[in-house]
Amino acid sequence: xxxxxxxxxxxxxxxxxxxxxxxxxxxxxxxxxxxxxxxxxxxxxxxxxxxxxxxxxxxxxxxxxxxxxxxxxxxxxxxxxxxxxxxxxxxxxxxxxxxxxxxxxxxxxxxxxxxxxxxxxxxxxxxxxxxxxxxxxxxxxxxxxxxxxxxxxxxxxxxxxxxxxxxxxxxxxxxxxxxxxxxxxxxxxxx
Numbered sequence: 597x598x599x600x601x602x603x604x605x606x607x608x609x610x611x612x613x614x615x616x617x618x619x620x621x622x623x624x625x626x627x628x629x630x631x632x633x634x635x636x637x638x639x640x641x642x643x644x645x646x647x648x649x650x651x652x653x654x655x656x657x658x659x660x661x662x663x664x665x666x667x668x669x670x671x672x673x674x675x676x677x678x679x680x681x682x683x684x685x686x687x688x689x690x691x692x693x694x695x696x697x698x699x700x701x702x703x704x705x706x707x708x709x710x711x712x713x714x715x716x717x718x719x720x721x722x723x724x725x726x727x728x729x730x731x732x733x734x735x736x737x738x739x740x741x742x743x744x745x746x747x748x749x750x751x752x753x754x755x756x757x758x759x760x761x762x763x764x765x766x767x768x769x770x771x772x773x774x775x776x777x778x779x780x781x782x783x784x785x786x787x
Contacts, residue, residue, distance in 0.1 A: 598633045601702070601729045612737050615751045618785035623736070623750075623762070624702045625779040626772065632702030632729040634677065639701055639726045643682040647697030647708070648690075692718055700725035701732035705739055714738045753780060753787075 601624075603617075610617045624630055628640050686694035695718045696708040705713060710721035713735035724731040740747050740762075749757035755776040759767035767773060 598637055598728055609733050609737050618780045618783035619750050621783040622776050622779035626775045627704040628702045632732045641679050641683050642699045643679050644697050648686050648693055695722045702729050703732055703736040705735055712739050712742045
């Protein structure tokens with residue numbers, strides 16, 4: 597079993613981002629149901645077919661069309677083994693493009709953001725995301741700190757602004773901002 601983040605890890609991350617701990621915990625909860633790994637120890641992933649538009653059973657030109665391909669696991673494995681299979685299939689076609697088209701770990705950061713997370717190559721990012729939730733948290737901190745508007749929105753609990761920057765303009769279709777606000781409150785966030 598991979599080591600889970602501790603309260604001290606969250607406190608260090610919040611200090612590095614100059615935000616409160618419930619904000620960091622809220623993103624982790626909403627993005628991955630709070631776990632960076634499946635119960636069998638493999639990293640949680642979501643292969644984004646719209647990012648990898650090469651083969652009909654692996655890709656779609658739009659996010660709306662791609663959603664039908666998402667696999668569903670148990671609650672504990674929300675990004676279940678089926679997603680790892682889709683990633684493996686895509687990696688056989690184009691390893692780099694597949695890794696760039698997948699979100700990883702506790703914070704579900706897309707592989708194409710690897711440079712913003714401190715990794716010069718997507719392969720190094722992929723390796724790190726498989727190692728520990730601590731590496732996933734460090735990547736999250738780098739990613740958020742790089743984007744001034746995303747960082748400011750997280751600090752201010754401006755969930756719509758954060759969701760737009762973190763998940764893109766269609767964040768409202770999944771009520772991502774509302775889920776973040778509820779998770780933040782659940783983790784002790786105070787208005």
